[in-house]
Amino acid sequence: MKNLDKHDKIISAAIKVFAKKGFFNARISDIAKEAKVADGTIYLYFNNKFDILVSVFEEEIGKIIAQIELSLSSETDPQKKLEIFARHHLTAMKRNKNLAEVIQIELRQSNKVVRDYRNTAFQRYINLISEIINEGQSTGVFRKDIMPGIAKRALFGALDEVTRVWTSASDTSYTLEETIDQLYQIFISGLKIRS
Amino acid sequence: MKNLDKHDKIISAAIKVFAKKGFFNARISDIAKEAKVADGTIYLYFNNKFDILVSVFEEEIGKIIAQIELSLSSETDPQKKLEIFARHHLTAMKRNKNLAEVIQIELRQSNKVVRDYRNTAFQRYINLISEIINEGQSTGVFRKDIMPGIAKRALFGALDEVTRVWTSASDTSYTLEETIDQLYQIFISGLKIRS
Amino acid sequence: MKNLDKHDKIISAAIKVFAKKGFFNARISDIAKEAKVADGTIYLYFNNKFDILVSVFEEEIGKIIAQIELSLSSETDPQKKLEIFARHHLTAMKRNKNLAEVIQIELRQSNKVVRDYRNTAFQRYINLISEIINEGQSTGVFRKDIMPGIAKRALFGALDEVTRVWTSASDTSYTLEETIDQLYQIFISGLKIRS
Amino acid sequence: MKNLDKHDKIISAAIKVFAKKGFFNARISDIAKEAKVADGTIYLYFNNKFDILVSVFEEEIGKIIAQIELSLSSETDPQKKLEIFARHHLTAMKRNKNLAEVIQIELRQSNKVVRDYRNTAFQRYINLISEIINEGQSTGVFRKDIMPGIAKRALFGALDEVTRVWTSASDTSYTLEETIDQLYQIFISGLKIRS
DNA sequence: GATGAATGAGCGTTCATTCAT
DNA sequence: GATGAATGAACGCTCATTCAT
Structure with missing residues (x-):
């Protein structure tokens, strides 16, 4: 954590504080x-309190998106890609629990700017899932009657909700591998026993 | 909406206002x-602002839980029960968009009381899902290697995220039946083409 | 000072405080x-701090204008009218030293709203002087080569500056009658010895 | 504006800024x-913000006083002296509108230091007028019943108020000669038609 | 001397809550 | 019970001033 300039120190601090108390x-x-x-120093780097929150989204989520895009780029199998996505999301969120908290809570604010952000940059993240499903359908691995536009929501929502519980410090009921495997089983093979 | 006493009028108003502006x-x-x-009248029925929010949760979510429990009680097939749950959740949220908004956003607050509520009463709602899965596993319809504790989160998360988009007034891309069918397909049968 | 409602109490207090410390x-x-x-009560009656200042101008100067217009209405002789104006101005300012201070200092602010006020309502006050001069010229009492537009400024400026010193508590060098007489002599008859 | 050292550059800048925005x-x-x-550089030349304002008064008004004293020294006729004073004041203020603005507005602040300055150095400027009147009375040109202590205020106030309007860029209603002549007529000969 | 990033005291304003009517 | 005017604690933000470079 050394050599962080003031801007980054403030962003880091904000993530911690927003996670703990809410925006x-x-x-x-x-x-x-x-x-x-000093209090005033913050205003040398950000316009106002809200700007700090938006900066957290833009900068930190940007990093995560870049990382996951990199991770996915070296894999071609859609099934493996979904697994990578899930694994990456879970570990990234676990590694930075505070950021996870902020994303899960504050990115839902009804504020117009937040909504817009969720509808653009964050959308890019979620769309990675529908792209994978599309690929899987093209290569004949995934069912063609699944609509990627709905499935991406379902997968992301599942991942997000599982993350919330799994990242919470108190929960040690499930290991990472267990959790990923379960999500994988559910989404890839479904709940139903194969006849 | 006839014969609402003050308490209910305030709860209804609060749902509308919280949905629009956030708590x-x-x-x-x-x-x-x-x-x-009058402003002061509110304090004859609630202890403070936060108490209104908690009351919204307790009373309104209570009603939804009661309704869904009733709906599920007349059905025995776990697969059908899951479908009923999804249909019920989606229609209930669509019917009362404001309440949906409040639940999706404000029930995530980091505040201790909210957390506690989410971990008790709301938990009951989510646990309906794991109970259904348990039943399905007992009756041999659902795979036994699926852990209900994780699956319930995955299903609820998926439902919740799909709901957010689907209930938003602007979204007319998918019909109710389409959406339910998609969720059903994904969770029951999985993405993978059956070999 | 009894029975002043909150609005007037705040205006009175503001005049006192503005006079003492400046806006x-x-x-x-x-x-x-x-x-x-309470601090908050002020915002039930005024939009913001600046609005208090503007209200002081509008309401209090309005009263003074109304009074002086009444005083002048019963007199027809332009010379006497000028004397009445001077006497009225001096006594009104002396009676309410704090308001005088606020008018003399704060009404000169470069702020647009203040400038506008000075150019409209306050202008009405100053124009009373040019109207009197016009009358005097019409009736042949005053010299026609005097331009009322400049003279009104000269008279008001003189009156204002004399007022500043004369109203200051410490100054007891000159009586009211003396001061008015001097101004009257200077403006009516001039400095020069009549040949 | 060549070769101004930092001190003078700051004074000049301050006059401009104070005139535009107010102190x-x-x-x-x-x-x-x-x-x-740089911001910090200012504190190498001035103790604090207020000190800049006081320095503006002391240095700039000092220059004007010196100039006018010089102009008056070569004239002996009191009437001409008054005319010179008015002409000098008007042109000096017109030439440096920003300084005029600062003097007219900020020199009225209720702050003790400002008051003191107005009562000492600035007083010297105004007293030039009473000295002229005294001379005029000694030489028998001016009426002895005029009290120089009041008349100096009246003349300065008139001059100051006329200046405010006349120096404002928008006002082109009156020429310099017209304005000076009017003031001269009013004060020297009075408003009344000589019988 | 010159810089400008950093400081933190200070204040206008908001709004949940109270209480006299 | 119902009202809404009044309260005052709390906080985002500004900006004169400092000081390490």
């Missing part, structure tokens, strides 16, 4: 204290 | 105006 | 304390 | 930018 209950002075800077 | 941006005076009562 | 150095809490209301 | 709305960074120096 609205977070105080600028909380973030400043956490970042070990 | 933190909602003003007590907004709710009072919407409920056509 | 920019005045704190809302100073005004609130002086008016014996 | 309280002016930012140190505004002045620094206008002077093309």
Whole structure:
């Protein structure tokens, strides 16, 4: 964590504070204290409190998207790609629980700017799933009667909800491999016993 | 909507206002105006602003839980039960978009009381899913290697995320039947083409 | 001072505080304390700090204008009218030193709203002088080569500056009658010895 | 504007900024930018923001006083002296509108230091008028019943108010000669038609 | 001397909550 | 019970001033 410049220190602090208290209950002075800077310093790097939140989204989610795109690029099998996506998402969220919390909670705000962000940059992330499904359908691995536009929502929602519980410190009921395997089984093979 | 007493009028108004502005941006005076009562009147029925939110959860989600339990009680086939659950959830959320919004956003607050609620009463709702899966496994319809504790999260998460998009007024891409069928296909049969 | 409603109490307090500290150095809490209301109460009656200042101008100067118009209405002799104007201005300012201070200092702010006010409502006050001069010229009492547009400024400026010194508590060098007589002599008869 | 050292550059910039925004709305960074120096540099030449304002008064008004004293020294006729004073004041203010604005507005602040300055150095300027009147009375040109202590205020106030309007860029209603002549007529000969 | 990033005290304003009517 | 005017604690943000480079 050395050599982080002020901007990054503030972003990191904000993620921690937003995760703990939520955006609205977070105080600028909380973030400043956490970042070990003066309150006023924050305004040298961000326009206002809300701008900090948006920056967290843009910068941090951007990094995750870039990483996962990289991870997926070296794989061609759609089934494996879905597994990679799930594994990557889960581990990325687990590694940065605070960011996960912020994404899961604050990215749902009804605020117009947040909505817009969710509908653009974050959309890119979710669309990675529908692209994989499309590929699978093209190569004949996945059923053609599945609509990628709905399936991507279903998969992301499942992943997101499982993540919430799985990343919570208290939950040690399931291992990473177990969790991924379960999601994989459900989505790839379904619940029904094959006749 | 006839014969609503003040308490219910305030709850209804709060759902509308919370949905539109979010809990933190909602003003007590907004709710009072919407409920056509004086600001102070609200405090005759609720302890504080937060208490209104909790009451929304407890009373409104309680109603939905009761309804769905009733719907499920007359059905024995686990597969059909899952379908009923999905259909019921989607239609209930569509019918009351504002409540859906409040549940999806505000029930995720990091506040301790909200967390506790989510972990108790709301849990009951989600546990309906794991119970169905358990039943299916007992009766030999569902695979025994699926862990209901994870699967219930996956199904609820999928349902929740699909709901968010599907209930949004602008989205007319998919019909109710289409959406339910897709979820059913994915979860029951999986993505993979049966060999 | 009894039976003043909150609005008037705040205006009175603001005049006192603005006079003592100046608009920019005045704190809302100073005004609130002086008016014996809570800080927040001020915002039930005024939009913001600046709105208080503008209200002081509009309401208090409005009263003074109305009074002086009444005083002038019963007199026809232009010379006497000028004397009445001067006497009225001096006594009104002396009676309400704080308001005088606020008018003399804050009404000169470069702020657009203040400038506009000075150019409209306050203008009405100053124009009373040019109207009197016009009358005097019509009736042949005043020299026709005097331009009322410049003279009104000269007279008002003189009156204003004399007022500043004369109303200051410390200055007891000149009586009211003396001061008015001097202004009258200077403006009516000039400095020069009549040949 | 060549070869101004930092001190003078800052003073010039401050006059411009104070004139445009007023002292309280002016930012140190505004002045620094206008002077093309760093914010911190200002504190190498001035103790604080207020000190800049006081320096503007002391240095710039000092120059004007010196100039006018020089102009008056070569004239002996009191009437001519008054005319010179008015002409000098008007042209000096017109030449440096920004300084005029600062003097007219900021020199009225209720702050003790400003008051003191107005009562000392600035007083010297105004007293030039009473000295002229005294001379005129000694030489028998001016009426002895005029009290120089009041008349100096009246003349200065008139001059100041006329200046405000006359220097404003938009006002082209009156020429310099017209304006001076009018003031001269009013004060020297009065409004009344000589019988 | 010059810089400008950093500081943190200070204030206008908001709004949940109270309580006299 | 119902009202809504009044309260005052709380906080985002600004900006004069400092000081390490």
